[in-house]
Amino acid sequence: MIAFWFPGDGEEFEYDVRGLLGAFFPGETQVKLDNRPEILPEDCVFYAVPSPDRTLPYEDIKNAWKRRIYDELSSLTGRKLPWGTLTGIRPVKLVMQKLEAGERPAQIAEEMRRSYYLDGEKLSLAIATAQKERSVLARTHGVQGYSLYIGIPFCPTRCAYCSFTSYPLAVCRDQVDPYLDTLIYELEQCRPLFGSRPLDTVYIGGGTPTSLTPAQSDRLLSAVCRIFPTDDLLEFTVEAGRPDSIDREKLAVFKQYPVSRLSVNPQTMQQKTLDRIGRLHTVEDFRKAYDLARSMGFDNINMDLILGLPGETAADVEDTLRQLKPLQPDDLTVHALAIKRTSRLKMEAEGPVKAEVGEEESRAMMRAAAEGARDMGLFPYYLYRQKNMAGNLENVGYAAPGKEGIYNILIMEEKQSILAAGAGNISKAVYSDGRIERADNVKQLRDYRDRIEEMIERKRRLWL
Numbered sequence: 001m002i003a004f005w006f007p008g009d010g011e012e013f014e015y016d017v018r019g020l021l022g023a024f025f026p027g028e029t030q031v032k033l034d035n036r037p038e039i040l041p042e043d044c045v046f047y048a049v050p051s052p053d054r055t056l057p058y059e060d061i062k063n064a065w066k067r068r069i070y071d072e073l074s075s076l077t078g079r080k081l082p083w084g085t086l087t088g089i090r091p092v093k094l095v096m097q098k099l100e101a102g103e104r105p106a107q108i109a110e111e112m113r114r115s116y117y118l119d120g121e122k123l124s125l126a127i128a129t130a131q132k133e134r135s136v137l138a139r140t141h142g143v144q145g146y147s148l149y150i151g152i153p154f155c156p157t158r159c160a161y162c163s164f165t166s167y168p169l170a171v172c173r174d175q176v177d178p179y180l181d182t183l184i185y186e187l188e189q190c191r192p193l194f195g196s197r198p199l200d201t202v203y204i205g206g207g208t209p210t211s212l213t214p215a216q217s218d219r220l221l222s223a224v225c226r227i228f229p230t231d232d233l234l235e236f237t238v239e240a241g242r243p244d245s246i247d248r249e250k251l252a253v254f255k256q257y258p259v260s261r262l263s264v265n266p267q268t269m270q271q272k273t274l275d276r277i278g279r280l281h282t283v284e285d286f287r288k289a290y291d292l293a294r295s296m297g298f299d300n301i302n303m304d305l306i307l308g309l310p311g312e313t314a315a316d317v318e319d320t321l322r323q324l325k326p327l328q329p330d331d332l333t334v335h336a337l338a339i340k341r342t343s344r345l346k347m348e349a350e351g352p353v354k355a356e357v358g359e360e361e362s363r364a365m366m367r368a369a370a371e372g373a374r375d376m377g378l379f380p381y382y383l384y385r386q387k388n389m390a391g392n393l394e395n396v397g398y399a400a401p402g403k404e405g406i407y408n409i410l411i412m413e414e415k416q417s418i419l420a421a422g423a424g425n426i427s428k429a430v431y432s433d434g435r436i437e438r439a440d441n442v443k444q445l446r447d448y449r450d451r452i453e454e455m456i457e458r459k460r461r462l463w464l
């Protein structure tokens, strides 16, 4: 446990304090105290948060104060953090803003070292990623255009590490058609909000969109293409996700529509791990699904990998990358496992699926993935971080030149409005003056259906 206290001022930055404490003391419970305690439990670390220096120029106050806290926690723990004082989920955004302001990479690197203690391989990764993102974003209509996200919150079964809105088909199969009714109604009602603006990307995610039957997939895709203009589309992704949900009939349906990018996700190529986390598909199922998609002409296929799955080591990650190389994916998204409150892994942390990866091992895994991606001719093009991430690391998307997932960059860099339809999804309006506003949809299937008018009204307020 880590207990902290603000003896002076600075409480408005509590969120940042928690971020740094979480990074230096991963997995520890944080408790904020009202005053210095007389007695503390033996295994509890106490930290008195210093006051920020208010004599500094306003824009420097927080960064200088975070550096001071970093220095204190670093000498307390003997540790350095790979991302320096950056605790937010979008570390590349800062670099991007500087590039947009016309700063040169060498100048940006110097500032990032000085202001945020960001250095070494993470600094190089942030700059290379921002440069790549910029070149991809130049192909979009930016703030004039918009993107569409459609969520299908059903999966064959629930994975042990899942923290998404996802309902297992075994208990929810009869709810899929009513859900599609509501979803299509939501799309119809929201379409007029965008007038003649060009639609740049469509992303159907989940859950597992390929949980739908071929007839249900056909119904959804035909509705999307009837309701929305697809002439200007740069990308249309369907997350095929679980290999055990993919078959020829479903892929043939996708081929009738402008689906240009698929995601087929092995997560790992270690069978023992798949068994442990409840994926219920085999490595062989993945190979077959991938080969099938390739043979049917899909020429932009992403694969998701997760690092830090229970029982895995850096050697397992190296082996996974070795097995994937001959398959030549176009895009590889590498996730460091984030343990969230809603995931079974966390709830069962004392049980058979305990997930604990040491910091050094996490970094070794990340390096193995980066080297494996480079070896396949893939380059970093977007990244983001999450709370509770194994080893305080990041998720990185690597792609072959020209095969970058445009929607992934748009959602990270917040350069364009995203209409998000379906239970549990959050729409985001990006205005030309840089303001960003959000409207979220309720998560429960029944609430989504019963309160759909309210969900639509929330979006009208964003865009009308």
Ligand code: SF4
Pocket: 154, 155, 156, 157, 158, 159, 161, 162, 163, 164, 165, 166, 206, 207, 208, 241, 242
């Ligand atoms: S396939 Fe994805 S969304 Fe579905 S249960 Fe597994 S992790 Fe969750």
